[in-house]
Amino acid sequence: MAHAQVALVAAGFRRYSTYRQATVAGAFTNTVFGFLRCYILLSVAATAGGSVAGYDGPQLVSYVWIGQGVLAVVNAWVMLDLAERVRTGDVVADLLRPIDPLWTYLCTDLGRSGFAMLTRFVGPVLVGALAFGLYVPANPLTYLLAPLSILFAVVVGFACRYLIGLSAFWTLDIRGTSMLWVFLSGFAGGLYFPLAILPEWLKTTLWVATPFPALMQAPLDVLVERGGVPNMLLVCASQATWCAVTLFACKRVQARAMRKLVLQGG
Amino acid sequence: MIISARGLRKDFTVHRKVGRFRRERTVVSAVDGVDLTVERGEMVGYIGPNGAGKSTTLKMLTGVLSPSGGEVQVCGLEPVAKRTTLAKRIGVVFGQRSQLWWDLPLGESFSLLRHIYRVPETDHTARLKQCTELLALDEFIHTPVRQLSLGQRMRGELTAALLHGPEVLFLDEPTIGLDVLSKQAVRTFLSELDTRGDTTVVLTTHDLADIEKLCRRLVVIDHGKVVHDGTVDELHSRYRSRRTIVADLELPWPDGLTLPGAVVTAVEAEGRRVTLTLDGTAAGEVVAALAKAVPLRDLSVQEPDIEDVIARLYRDDN
Numbered sequence: 014m015a016h017a018q019v020a021l022v023a024a025g026f027r028r029y030s031t032y033r034q035a036t037v038a039g040a041f042t043n044t045v046f047g048f049l050r051c052y053i054l055l056s057v058a059a060t061a062g063g064s065v066a067g068y069d070g071p072q073l074v075s076y077v078w079i080g081q082g083v084l085a086v087v088n089a090w091v092m093l094d095l096a097e098r099v100r101t102g103d104v105v106a107d108l109l110r111p112i113d114p115l116w117t118y119l120c121t122d123l124g125r126s127g128f129a130m131l132t133r134f135v136g137p138v139l140v141g142a143l144a145f146g147l148y149v150p151a152n153p154l155t156y157l158l159a160p161l162s163i164l165f166a167v168v169v170g171f172a173c174r175y176l177i178g179l180s181a182f183w184t185l186d187i188r189g190t191s192m193l194w195v196f197l198s199g200f201a202g203g204l205y206f207p208l209a210i211l212p213e214w215l216k217t218t219l220w221v222a223t224p225f226p227a228l229m230q231a232p233l234d235v236l237v238e239r240g241g242v243p244n245m246l247l248v249c250a251s252q253a254t255w256c257a258v259t260l261f262a263c264k265r266v267q268a269r270a271m272r273k274l275v276l277q278g279g
Numbered sequence: 280m281i282i283s284a285r286g287l288r289k290d291f292t293v294h295r296k297v298g299r300f301r302r303e304r305t306v307v308s309a310v311d312g313v314d315l316t317v318e319r320g321e322m323v324g325y326i327g328p329n330g331a332g333k334s335t336t337l338k339m340l341t342g343v344l345s346p347s348g349g350e351v352q353v354c355g356l357e358p359v360a361k362r363t364t365l366a367k368r369i370g371v372v373f374g375q376r377s378q379l380w381w382d383l384p385l386g387e388s389f390s391l392l393r394h395i396y397r398v399p400e401t402d403h404t405a406r407l408k409q410c411t412e413l414l415a416l417d418e419f420i421h422t423p424v425r426q427l428s429l430g431q432r433m434r435g436e437l438t439a440a441l442l443h444g445p446e447v448l449f450l451d452e453p454t455i456g457l458d459v460l461s462k463q464a465v466r467t468f469l470s471e472l473d474t475r476g477d478t479t480v481v482l483t484t485h486d487l488a489d490i491e492k493l494c495r496r497l498v499v500i501d502h503g504k505v506v507h508d509g510t511v512d513e514l515h516s517r518y519r520s521r522r523t524i525v526a527d528l529e530l531p532w533p534d535g536l537t538l539p540g541a542v543v544t545a546v547e548a549e550g551r552r553v554t555l556t557l558d559g560t561a562a563g564e565v566v567a568a569l570a571k572a573v574p575l576r577d578l579s580v581q582e583p584d585i586e587d588v589i590a591r592l593y594r595d596d597n
Contacts, residue, residue, distance in 0.1 A: 021394075027387065028382045028383055
C-alpha cells in the first residue's frame with residue numbers, strides 16, 4: 014500500500030480510539046448478549062442431544078462468542094458517514110482530494126476494524142473463553158485462514174454499506190434502506206442463528222446469491238473448522254469473490270453518482 | 280492567465296408539480312455566460328447576492344460541477360475532466376464545510392493531508408511553520424477538530440488548504456460567522472499571502488469589508504451574469520458614489536451660499552454643521568473654497584460606503 018493508504022488506515026484506527034467510553038460500553042453490551050445467546054444455544058443443544066445443525070458444544074460457544082466479537086469488527090449495523098455527507102453536501106470536500114473517496118473510506122474503515130479487533134473482539138472472546146471454553150482449531154491452516162476470512166468480512170461489510178451510502182445520491186434519505194440492511198445482514202448473515210439450520214434451498218441461495226453469509230457466518234465457520242479444509246477454502250474463496258463483486262459495484266455506482274453530482278449539482 | 284472562463288453557463292432543470300401527476304420542467308440558468316480571466320498572483324473578490332451563482336461558478340472552476348456551456352480552464356486544465364490532477368494544484372475552503380477530520384486533533388489532519396497530497400516532508404514542515412506563526416495555531420493544534428471554535432477551525436481550514444502549496448486558492452465565504460478578531464486574523468493572513476504573490480486567490484463573500492481590505496479587483500455577479508469587473512474605485516465612479524465633506528462651523532451657514540464642485544446636502548445644528556457632496560472635484564479645492572467662505576471649527580471627508588453601492592447595484596438589476 015502507498016503512504017497515503019497506510020496513513021488513512023492509521024487515522025481510522027486513531028479516530029475510533031478516541032471514543033474510549035463508547036468502546037467499553039460496546040464491548041460490555043456484546044459480552045452481555047454473548048452470555049444470553051450462549052445459554053440459549055447451549056440449552057437448545059442440550060435438548061437436541063448435544064449439537065445444533067452440526068455444531069457441537071465448544072463450536073457453538075465459539076460461534077456465539079467469536080460472533081459477538083466479529084459483529085463489532087465488521088460493524089455492519091453502523092452506517093458510514095458517507096450518506097450524511099452526501100445529504101449535507103460535504104461530499105464535495107471528498108471529491109476535491111486527489112484520491113478516490115472509495116479508497117479513503119475503505120482505508121478508514123480498515124483502521125476502525127483494526128481498533129475494534131484489539132478491543133471489542135478481544136474483550137468478549139476472552140470472557141467467552143474463560144466462562145465457557147472455546148473451540149480450539151486443530152489445523153494450523155485455520156490460524157492463517159481465519160484472519161483472512163475476517164478481513165474479507167470487513168471489506169464486504171464496508172462495500173455494502175458504501176453502496177447504501179451512495180444510494181443517498183438518489184434518495185437522500187437512507188433510513189429505510191439501512192433498516193432493511195440491518196435486518197438482512199443479521200438474519201441472512203448468520204448472526205441470529207447459524208445458517209445451517211435453514212432449509213437446504215434457502216441456505217444455498219443465501220450462500221451463492223447474496224453477500225450476507227460472507228459477513229458473519231463465513232469467518233465463524235472457518236474458525237470452528239466446519240466441513241474441514243475443503244469447505245474452509247471454499248468459504249474463503251466465496252468471500253474473496255464477494256469482495257471483488259461488491260467493490261466493483263461500488264466503483265460503478267460511484268462513477269454514476271459522480272456523473273449525476275457533476276451534472277446536476279449537490 | 281491561471282483562470283479563464285468564456286461564456287461559462289450552468290443550467291439546472293427544475294421540476295415543479297402541476298396538479299396530481301403532471302410535472303412541469305423549467306430550466307433555470309444559475310450561471311448565464313460568465314467571462315472571467317484571472318492572472319497568476321491576483322486576488323479577486325467574487326461577490327453577488329444569495330443565489331447569484333457565486334458558488335455554482337466556484338464549483339465549476341474546481342471541477343465538481345460540469346458547465347452546461349462555455350469554456351473553462353484552471354491552471355491550464357479542464358476542471359471536471361482533470362479533477363484529480365487539478366486537486367493537487369488548487370486549494371479550496373468552503374466556509375460552511377469542513378475538510379478536516381472531525382475526531383482527530385488538528386495536527387493529525389495536517390499530517391494526513393501531507394500523505395494524501397504526497398507533499399515532501401521538508402515543504403510540509405516549512406509551510407506548516409509559516410501558517411502556525413501567522414495564524415497562531417499553536418494553542419489548539421493538538422485539540423480534536425470537533426472541539427475547536429469556528430474561528431479556530433477556519434484558521435485550520437485555511438492551513439489545510441495551503442499545505443500542498445496550491446497555485447490557486449478558492450475561498451467560499453471564509454469569514455462567515457466569525458467574530459471580529461477571527462475575521463481580522465483571517466484577513467491579515469490573506470493579505471500576507473497576497474503580498475507574497477505566488478498564490479492566486481478567488482474569494483467569495485457577503486462581507487464587503489473583506490473585499491475592501493483585500494481585493495483590488497472586484498467581480499460582481501447577479502442573476503448569473505457579471506455586472507461589474509474592475510477595481511472598487513471604478514465601481515464607485517460607475518455608480519456615482521460621492522465623497523462627502525462634513526464641516527462644523529464657527530458661524531451659521533449663510534442661506535443660499537453655494538460652492539463650486541459641491542452640493543449642499545444638509546444643514547444641521549442651527550446652521551453650524553453642513554454636509555457637502557462632491558461631484559468629482561478634488562476634496563482639497565472644495566475645502567479651500569469652504570475655508571474662505573466661512574470660519575471652520577472641524578472638518579471630515581467621508582469615503583463612499585461600498586455597502587450602499589453594492590445594495591444599489593443589486594437593486595438596479597432586479
